[in-house]
Amino acid sequence: MRTWSALTIGAAALALGACEPTAPAEPQPAAEPVEAPRQDREPVSPTPPVVKARVTPAGPPVTVEAADDEGARRAAEVTQVHPLETQDARLFSTAGGDPAINGLITWLGLFQGPAEGWRVFRIGDFESWRVIDEAEGRVVLEVAESSLNPDTGLAMTRRKRVIVRFNPDSPQNITVTPAS
Numbered sequence: 001m002r003t004w005s006a007l008t009i010g011a012a013a014l015a016l017g018a019c020e021p022t023a024p025a026e027p028q029p030a031a032e033p034v035e036a037p038r039q040d041r042e043p044v045s046p047t048p049p050v051v052k053a054r055v056t057p058a059g060p061p062v063t064v065e066a067a068d069d070e071g072a073r074r075a076a077e078v079t080q081v082h083p084l085e086t087q088d089a090r091l092f093s094t095a096g097g098d099p100a101i102n103g104l105i106t107w108l109g110l111f112q113g114p115a116e117g118w119r120v121f122r123i124g125d126f127e128s129w130r131v132i133d134e135a136e137g138r139v140v141l142e143v144a145e146s147s148l149n150p151d152t153g154l155a156m157t158r159r160k161r162v163i164v165r166f167n168p169d170s171p172q173n174i175t176v177t178p179a180s
Contacts, residue, residue, distance in 0.1 A: 121174045
């Protein structure tokens with residue numbers, strides 16, 4: 001249960017960081033509608049859009065001290081969370097590695113119950129990822145993965161898809177399969 005609390009604290013810290021007052025938006029001309037390519041299924045959005053609003057204080061501030069908890073500090077590394085809609089599972093990323101070449105260590109967490117907590121599996125190290133399909137015991141990701149071109153020394157990024165399969169009832173391991 002402690003891991004869940006740390007993840008909640010990290011997610012709240014990230015959300016609170018977006019609560020700064022902003023200047024009113026400049027009016028923009030209306031864009032021409034563009035027809036999106038047809039897909040068999042709509043991709044699942046990895047993160048809902050942030051709604052910015054002008055706010056003013058409505059009471060005295062409350063001073064909060066830093067948490068003296070290793071779990072809370074580790075939760076601050078969480079950069080993206082995607083709960084799987086019909087399963088006790090979630091995908092999440094932690095910041096790490098070289099941010100110029102990938103840097104999102106991506107994980108699958110499967111909740112095993114209050115006594116055991118979360119069982120966590122590393123999927124990979126990506127530049128970005130998004131869920132494009134999910135079903136019982138399976139999730140499909142579209143990822144961007146960077147590497148250095150050996151001839152030029154410059155970073156190059158490629159997009160690919162991976163299928164992550166798992167047994168949600170008794171996960172001992174997962175499989176990560178390249179997909180087309």
